[in-house]
Amino acid sequence: MTADIALTLSGLLLESVLVVLLIGRRVHRTLPTFLGYIVVALSTDALASLVPSLIGRDLYLYCWIASLVLEFACGLGLIMELGRNLLRHNRIASPNWFLALVLFVPAVWVLTLLSRWTIPPRLPLIWHVDLRLSQGTAIVGLGAFLALAWWSALRRLRWPPREFRVAAGIGLEALVAVVVVIIHTHQPVGRAYHWVDISASVVYVSVLIYWVQYFLFNDQAEVDCRSRGLELTTAGQADDAGTSLMCAATQPGARIR
Numbered sequence: 001m002t003a004d005i006a007l008t009l010s011g012l013l014l015e016s017v018l019v020v021l022l023i024g025r026r027v028h029r030t031l032p033t034f035l036g037y038i039v040v041a042l043s044t045d046a047l048a049s050l051v052p053s054l055i056g057r058d059l060y061l062y063c064w065i066a067s068l069v070l071e072f073a074c075g076l077g078l079i080m081e082l083g084r085n086l087l088r089h090n091r092i093a094s095p096n097w098f099l100a101l102v103l104f105v106p107a108v109w110v111l112t113l114l115s116r117w118t119i120p121p122r123l124p125l126i127w128h129v130d131l132r133l134s135q136g137t138a139i140v141g142l143g144a145f146l147a148l149a150w151w152s153a154l155r156r157l158r159w160p161p162r163e164f165r166v167a168a169g170i171g172l173e174a175l176v177a178v179v180v181v182i183i184h185t186h187q188p189v190g191r192a193y194h195w196v197d198i199s200a201s202v203v204y205v206s207v208l209i210y211w212v213q214y215f216l217f218n219d220q221a222e223v224d225c226r227s228r229g230l231e232l233t234t235a236g237q238a239d240d241a242g243t244s245l246m247c248a249a250t251q252p253g254a255r256i257r
Helices: 003-024 032-053 057-089 096-115 125-154 161-186 191-250
Strands: none
Touching: 003 032, 032 057, 057 125, 057 161, 057 191, 096 125, 125 161, 161 191
């Protein structure tokens, strides 16, 4: 078994397990875009395993570009969803999207300046589109994650454990994607070029293992702990209210309405 086949099978298995876990833990109620992100990844990875044997190489490249755009859109939607959940967790009504935009634009600009986007000459147009799209989505994805991280830090938002784990995995994926496209722009196509892609796949599989481990062993325990804490808080408030009413009733002329 080659490294490509092993990583592909591992990714498909982990993505399938993660989808079942997210549905079983009812994570789709608070993070529906995250479930959609994993479902899209599972679908595109499954098609990427089957399509090359059914269609030509050029047509497969079109399918690859379409999957890249779809996953990129899901990734941006997930980052916005994490920001929305942060506001809910911290009970903040005004999102202040202007601050997020102010942080996002400089992040993308700085990352673009730090990266030299060269493309090997004499490539077909479709390959130019693929490489430029890979470069652009990697930069915008990492810029969006950095903007989210800086925005939450400036507003001093507390991260829920579930959203923090999801964001950590997304951030690592975005960083590796940028590193990969930078390395690719400085190397010829060949064996070394392919091993960089394999390294990125190893990181992605590691992120999937991290998510599966968390949602399998830790997420439900933290949800139960928060539920018990909420019940205790509610019970404590009820006891305080009852005590206040009893004290008021014992006062001369007191009336309980």
